[in-house]
Amino acid sequence: MRRKLVVGNWKMHGTLASNAELLAGLRAAEPFVCEAAVCAPFPYLASCVLALQGSHIALGAQDCSAHEQGAYTGEVSVAMLADIGCRYVIVGHSERRAYHGETDQLVADKAKAVVAKGLVPIVCVGETLAEREAGHTAEVVKRQLSAVIHTLGHCMPQAVVAYEPVWAIGTGKTASPEQAQEVHALLRAQLRAATSHADQMRLLYGGSVKADNAASLFAQADIDGGLIGGASLKAADFTAICRAAL
Ligand code: PEP
Numbered sequence: 001m002r003r004k005l006v007v008g009n010w011k012m013h014g015t016l017a018s019n020a021e022l023l024a025g026l027r028a029a030e031p032f033v034c035e036a037a038v039c040a041p042f043p044y045l046a047s048c049v050l051a052l053q054g055s056h057i058a059l060g061a062q063d064c065s066a067h068e069q070g071a072y073t074g075e076v077s078v079a080m081l082a083d084i085g086c087r088y089v090i091v092g093h094s095e096r097r098a099y100h101g102e103t104d105q106l107v108a109d110k111a112k113a114v115v116a117k118g119l120v121p122i123v124c125v126g127e128t129l130a131e132r133e134a135g136h137t138a139e140v141v142k143r144q145l146s147a148v149i150h151t152l153g154h155c156m157p158q159a160v161v162a163y164e165p166v167w168a169i170g171t172g173k174t175a176s177p178e179q180a181q182e183v184h185a186l187l188r189a190q191l192r193a194a195t196s197h198a199d200q201m202r203l204l205y206g207g208s209v210k211a212d213n214a215a216s217l218f219a220q221a222d223i224d225g226g227l228i229g230g231a232s233l234k235a236a237d238f239t240a241i242c243r244a245a246l
Contacts, residue, residue: 004202004224005160006063006225007039008036008232009093010039010236011041012041014233022233023052025235026235027052031056038060039061039122046231049084060089061076061086062075064077064091064110066110066112072075078119078238083214091114092125092148107124107152108148108150108152109145111123111152112151120161121160125140127165128140129166129167134203137183148161157197157198163187170229171207171208175205177220178220184221185202187225188203195222205225205226211231211240214241215244218244
């Protein structure tokens with residue numbers, strides 16, 4: 001039985017004050033049946049660690065460097081994220097692939113750097129609207145996941161995979177539970193071919209998940225929780241989504 005995981009991706013939002021209010025709201029709503037985590041912007045991770053002391057809500061980052069350390073101005077290493085108390089690191093979010101030119105191999109290298117320090121990479125895969133309309137969804141997500149499978153090797157089961165159709169992110173358009181399940185089943189099959197632990201791995205869905213559609217998405221056989229953008233910024237909304245993950 002896989003315990004569901006619900007992760008908030010705050011993206012480039014928040015202030016010290018609004019983060020404190022959000023985390024206080026989430027803490028007041030604990031405990032959840034699912035595992036819950038929030039991925040905050042880098043400058044706020046330290047204050048989030050303090051605000052989450054004694055809580056079961058885990059902390060994550062939204063990106064990391066693929067390098068271990070060195071002359072990489074502006075980059076943040078996984079060792080730093082581990083040092084400060086992060087458990088999760090999102091890698092390969094479509095916004096990073098689209099706006100920062102991240103390739104499948106760079107995403108895989110980042111996932112490897114995360115695993116090397118004992119943290120959990122949340123590896124995002126997903127097709128654009130044009131790719132879906134051209135009938136290329138399966139090919140695209142399999143290619144993205146394949147790079148990670150080959151780079152992580154026997155460590156693959158330590159990763160979480162998030163299927164995030166690009167056309168559903170921040171658009172208010174959600175994949176139907178059946179559309180999402182269809183891709184999750186493909187990804188699960190690909191993982192089964194690579195590791196005997198595929199059935200223990202968690203596959204999250206992300207893309208305009210809200211309180212009112214979360215339960216039907218999370219009820220699908222291969223959907224083990226969600227990666228939540230916009231709806232993770234309000235305690236009441238994120239709490240309702242966590243409560244829908246049973
Ligand atoms: C995301 O950014 O990972 C995401 C799923 O965003 P939203 O929930 O706002 O679509």
